[in-house]
Amino acid sequence: MSETILSLDDVHVSFDSLNGKVHAVRGVSFDLHYGETLALVGESGSGKSVTCRSIIRLLSKNASIDDGSILYEGKNILAKSQREMRSIRGKEISIIFQDPMTSLNPTMRVSKQIALPMIHHLHLSKHEAMKRAIELLKRVGIPNSEVRYKDYPHQFSGGQRQRIVIAIALACNPKLLIADEPTTALDVTIQAQIIELMKDIQKKNGTSIIFITHDLGVVAKVADRVAVMYAGKIVEIGTAEEIFYLPQHPYTWGLLQSVPTADEADEELYAIPGAPPDLIHPSKGDAFYSRNPYALEADRYYEPPYFQLSPTHFAATWLLDERAPKVEPPPSIQRRYATFYKKHGGKP
Amino acid sequence: MSDQNVLLQVKGLKKFFSREQKGEIRAVNNINFDIVEGETLGLVGESGCGKTTTGRCIVKLYHPTNGEIIFDGKDIARIRSKRDQLEFCRNVQMIFQDPYASLDPKKKVQDIIGEGIDVHHLAKSREDRNHQIRGLLATVGLNPEHAGRYPHEFSGGQRQRIGIARALAVKPKLIVCDEPISALDVSIQAQVVNLLKKLQKERNLTYLFIAHDLSMVKYISDRIAVMYRGVIVELGDTDELYHYPIHRYTKSLLSAIPHADPYKEINRSRIIYQFHEGDLNGELHEIGKGHFVLSQDNQVEAYKEQLKNEKKN
Numbered sequence: 001m002s003e004t005i006l007s008l009d010d011v012h013v014s015f016d017s018l019n020g021k022v023h024a025v026r027g028v029s030f031d032l033h034y035g036e037t038l039a040l041v042g043e044s045g046s047g048k049s050v051t052c053r054s055i056i057r058l059l060s061k062n063a064s065i066d067d068g069s070i071l072y073e074g075k076n077i078l079a080k081s082q083r084e085m086r087s088i089r090g091k092e093i094s095i096i097f098q099d100p101m102t103s104l105n106p107t108m109r110v111s112k113q114i115a116l117p118m119i120h121h122l123h124l125s126k127h128e129a130m131k132r133a134i135e136l137l138k139r140v141g142i143p144n145s146e147v148r149y150k151d152y153p154h155q156f157s158g159g160q161r162q163r164i165v166i167a168i169a170l171a172c173n174p175k176l177l178i179a180d181e182p183t184t185a186l187d188v189t190i191q192a193q194i195i196e197l198m199k200d201i202q203k204k205n206g207t208s209i210i211f212i213t214h215d216l217g218v219v220a221k222v223a224d225r226v227a228v229m230y231a232g233k234i235v236e237i238g239t240a241e242e243i244f245y246l247p248q249h250p251y252t253w254g255l256l257q258s259v260p261t262a263d264e265a266d267e268e269l270y271a272i273p274g275a276p277p278d279l280i281h282p283s284k285g286d287a288f289y290s291r292n293p294y295a296l297e298a299d300r301y302y303e304p305p306y307f308q309l310s311p312t313h314f315a316a317t318w319l320l321d322e323r324a325p326k327v328e329p330p331p332s333i334q335r336r337y338a339t340f341y342k343k344h345g346g347k348p
Numbered sequence: 349m350s351d352q353n354v355l356l357q358v359k360g361l362k363k364f365f366s367r368e369q370k371g372e373i374r375a376v377n378n379i380n381f382d383i384v385e386g387e388t389l390g391l392v393g394e395s396g397c398g399k400t401t402t403g404r405c406i407v408k409l410y411h412p413t414n415g416e417i418i419f420d421g422k423d424i425a426r427i428r429s430k431r432d433q434l435e436f437c438r439n440v441q442m443i444f445q446d447p448y449a450s451l452d453p454k455k456k457v458q459d460i461i462g463e464g465i466d467v468h469h470l471a472k473s474r475e476d477r478n479h480q481i482r483g484l485l486a487t488v489g490l491n492p493e494h495a496g497r498y499p500h501e502f503s504g505g506q507r508q509r510i511g512i513a514r515a516l517a518v519k520p521k522l523i524v525c526d527e528p529i530s531a532l533d534v535s536i537q538a539q540v541v542n543l544l545k546k547l548q549k550e551r552n553l554t555y556l557f558i559a560h561d562l563s564m565v566k567y568i569s570d571r572i573a574v575m576y577r578g579v580i581v582e583l584g585d586t587d588e589l590y591h592y593p594i595h596r597y598t599k600s601l602l603s604a605i606p607h608a609d610p611y612k613e614i615n616r617s618r619i620i621y622q623f624h625e626g627d628l629n630g631e632l633h634e635i636g637k638g639h640f641v642l643s644q645d646n647q648v649e650a651y652k653e654q655l656k657n658e659k660k661n
Contacts, residue, residue, distance in 0.1 A: 043533040044504075158395070187394040187560055188604040192618050195606075214534050217563070217606030220613045240610045258538040259608045260567040268545075269567060271538035275503060339611065 005176055005208050006032040006055065011068035013050050013059065020280045024050045026232035027068070032176070037202065037209040039219040039240075041255065042229035045276050048212045051229075052178045055210075056093050057085050072176070091121040094169035098181040100161035104153040110137070110164050111149035117171045136167040140197060159190035163197070170201060177202075178210045183218060195221055216259050220244060225312065228252050231277050231287035238313035245340035248307075248315040250294045253333050261332075270330070286318070294319060294327050355522060355554050356383040356406065361415035363401050375401040377578035378415070380632065383522070388548065388555040390569030390586070392562055392601070398578040399558045403524045406556065407442045419522070438468050441515035445527035447507035451499040457510055458495040461485070464518040484513040488543060505536035512543065522554045530561055537561075541568055562605050566590055571638070574598045579628050584639035592658045594641045594651055597621050 013025035025047040032038050040048040053059050055070055057077065070077040072093070080088070089095075097103040105113055114136055115129035124132065130149075137145035140163040142156075153161055162182060169177060179198065183191040195218065202209060211222050219226055219240070226243040228236045228251065236249040247253055257270035274291040283289060286299035298304075298318045307320035319327055329337070363376040376398040383389045391399045404410045406417055408424060417424045419440065427433050444450035451460055458481050464470075471477035482492035488509040499507055508528060515523050525544070529537040541564055547553060559565045565572060566586055573583040574597065582595040593599045600621035607613060630644035635651045643651055 043535055188562060189394060189601065189621075192604040192606070196618075215606070216534065216608035220608050220610040221606045223610075244608065244610050255535065256608065258535045260563045261608065269538045269542055271542055272535040275505070343611070 003033050004031045005034050005073060006210075007069075007071040008051070008055070009069045009071075011051065011054060011070060012066040013047075013054050014064060014066055015060070016062040016064075017280075023279050023282050024063075024232055025054070026279075026282065028229075028232070028234055029068075030227055030234065030237060032208055032210065034175075034208055035202070035206045036224045037211055037222050039211045039213060039223035039226045040229060041212075041214060041216065041219055041226060043214060043276055045279070046229040047232040048229050049180055050232075052095070052180055052210060052212060055178065056089050056095055057082070058089075058095070087121070090117045090169075090174070091172045092174055093176045093178065094172075094174040095178040095180060096162075096165050096169050096182045098184050100158065100165045100185070101153070103165055104161060106153055109150055109152060110156070114164070114168050114171055117168065121172050132171070133167075136171060137164070140164070140167045140170075141193070142167075159186055159193065162186060162190075162194055166194070166197065166201075170205075173205060174207065176208045176210070178212075180212045181214070182211075184213065184215070191218070198222070216255060228255065231282065232279060233287070233316070235288070235317070236313075236315040238310070238315075241340070242310065242313040245336045246309070246313070247329075247333060247336070248309060248313075248320060249317045250292045250319070251288050252315075253329060254291075256336070257330060257332055270332075286316075296324060298324075353385040354382050355385040355420060356556075357416070357418040358382070358402070358406070359416040359418070361402065361405060361417065362413045363398075363405055363410055364413045374578050376405070376412075379575070379578075379580050381573055381580065381583060383554055383556060385521070385554055386548070386552050387570040388557050388568055390565040390572040391556060391558045391575060392560060392565050392572060393575035394560060394601075397575045399575050400526055402575075403442070403526050403556060403558050406522075407440050407524050408436070409442075434468065438464075438518045439521045440524065441518065441520040441522070442524045442526060443508075443511050443515050443528045446531055447504050447511055448499075448531075450511055451507055453499055456496055456498060457485075457502075460499070460510060461495075461514050461517050464514065468518050470518065480517070484517055487516065487547070488513045489539075503536075505532050505539060508532060508540055509543070512540075512547070516547065516551075519551075520553070522556065524556045524558070526558045527560070528557075529564060530559065537564060544568065562601065574601065577623075577628060579642060580632060580640075581628070581642045582640065583632060584636075588636070588639055592636075592639075592655060594635065594639075594655055594658075 009029050011025055011028045015022040015024055028051050042048055054065055065078060111130055111133045114133040118124045118129040118132055119126065134145050134149050137149055142148060142160055142163055156164065183194050186194065201207060213219060223240045225239050227234045230251050236243065236252050243252060247256060254272040258272060260269060272291055277283065277287050285301045286304055289295050289299045296318050304316045304318045306314040306316050308314055318324055358379060358381050361376055361379050364372040364374050366372045391402065393399050401410065405412050424436060427436055461481050461484055462477055465477055465480060471480055481495055485492045485495060490506060490509050502510065529540050532540060545568060548555060557565060557568055569586050571584065572586050572589050573580045576597045582589065582598045593602055600619045603619040630642055632640040633643050633648045634640050635648065636655050641651050
């Protein structure tokens with residue numbers, strides 16, 4: 001497929017720890033197309049960040065990618081040496097981390113931090129790179145960039161720092177941008193600005209984006225497609241419309257219900273019971289079994305396969321099996337179904 | 349509001365921090381509000397607007413530069429005797445934002461929770477103390493068997509529950525919750541918010557709920573105050589404020605919240621607030637029942653008219 005920029009197939013990642021092997025990612029597969037935004041959602045520890053870090057091979061020393069393949073523009077990322085990776089990182093694939101203070105060097109002027117990747121990857125002269133750096137600062141919306149390019153990170157506010165991180169990430173016009181919770185540490189107004197900035201850049205450069213977040217409001221705003229992760233697996237993947245209005249997996253239901261909506265009355269907010277599972281000894285069946293109010297006996301012993309609902313929509317839950325009993329989704333999810341069918345017609 | 353018991357009154361509160369050479373930062377600049385017994389007042393605004401400073405002044409972690417804070421009829425700045433100070437500390441508790449930094453890593457959970465019980469002599473005997481601690485752990489949804497564990501053995505959401513149990517241990521009247529959920533995952537946020545709501549109902553607690561996550565604030569608060577640059581720009585009942593925001597800053601803040609609803613997100617545009625010098629002059633004026641907006645005397649009528657018109661549509 002020519003339009004696929006990145007393709008993950010059955011990726012397994014584990015970490016060695018004192019208590020045993022932690023299976024953080026347990027068979028993740030997805031394709032990313034040129035110019036689209038895929039959102040990865042799920043709670044902490046579901047493997048979102050680890051999946052993304054394995055794409056750019058920035059995992060800690062105790063981690064290993066045990067199985068699977070990651071193809072970037074048809075090339076196998078996992079077969080590359082660290083040296084080859086260095087020429088890809090920052091040039092072809094860039095990453096933005098959550099905390100702008102720890103991803104910037106506090107002792108280096110921001111202009112230099114933006115210029116370095118251009119000098120290294122694009123072989124620009126220092127002078128040329130500096131000029132481009134100032135332009136980039138202007139483009140990400142730093143006021144007075146002709147003066148401020150000489151400043152150090154601590155002289156900027158949190159939102160401005162994140163803009164600088166974005167400027168660094170964009171310095172070499174990467175084809176793929178991985179944003180790991182880029183707005184979680186920021187205020188809502190700043191968050192909205194950063195998201196608008198990223199969308200704008202995507203429109204102009206045709207960048208593909210993987211956006212990691214646990215905020216479903218942000219997902220609704222940015223994503224073309226959404227992958228919901230739980231315990232190191234994608235439990236449901238589909239277009240944003242399918243995930244928000246036709247969700248099938250009980251975990252997706254739980255996530256959507258735990259967000260307060262604008263027009264809901266004062267009913268009790270739904271909280272997914274219990275805590276995320278232990279990934280040192282992952283269960284044999286569905287990892288969500290113990291927290292799932294809709295769990296079937298089959299979930300306990302057998303891992304559910306992906307059931308296909310549309311060309312783009314897949315969900316891993318036994319509820320979709322033809323032998324499963326019919327289950328009524330919770331009322332607020334049924335309201336979401338109704339919204340969908342009202343818009344598109346079809347079965348109620 | 350006259351028939352209800354006002355638990356906390358903040359009058360003309362100011363807190364300035366002085367910086368060497370650079371002049372002072374007016375973190376909180378003349379704010380006024382009341383909290384009625386049993387209600388939750390949400391305090392929202394972007395970082396640096398002074399909401400945390402306000403909370404810290406109320407629990408006496410900061411000494412205000414000016415103004416009065418009256419708790420239960422008494423000016424807290426005039427508390428002199430040790431006994432009254434202890435009494436105040438027992439009545440006003442705080443839950444902090446970061447569940448990792450706010451628990452002593454070297455103490456067992458039972459001692460973190462038990463500290464308040466010891467200080468205020470709330471337990472008759474050792475068994476009574478243990479009994480109370482176990483009860484508190486059960487109340488906040490933790491396993492009482494884990495009283496002997498250390499904080500690092502718990503997850504973020506569980507630690508925040510420990511923080512809540514610690515606050516509850518001394519049976520306070522008012523709890524200042526300083527962004528208690530912003531460090532937590534969405535699904536865990538819902539658990540903690542539901543717990544806080546349940547406890548409020550059972551124990552008639554009063555909350556000052558400080559946050560920047562506006563969707564959760566809406567869910568837990570009876571009334572909301574919006575802060576900007578050290579002043580309150582708008583204050584009103586939660587539903588009213590969400591449906592009929594009047595101040596331009598409140599409008600922009602509300603329009604920045606993303607909704608988990610792509611159909612709505614496509615058509616929604618964000619209102620951008622441009623700050624002008626002089627925007628923050630004036631005082632809070634009541635423009636509708638219980639709905640206050642920061643305005644100058646000559647703006648009040650226009651705001652009243654605006655509110656009426658918006659409610660009609």
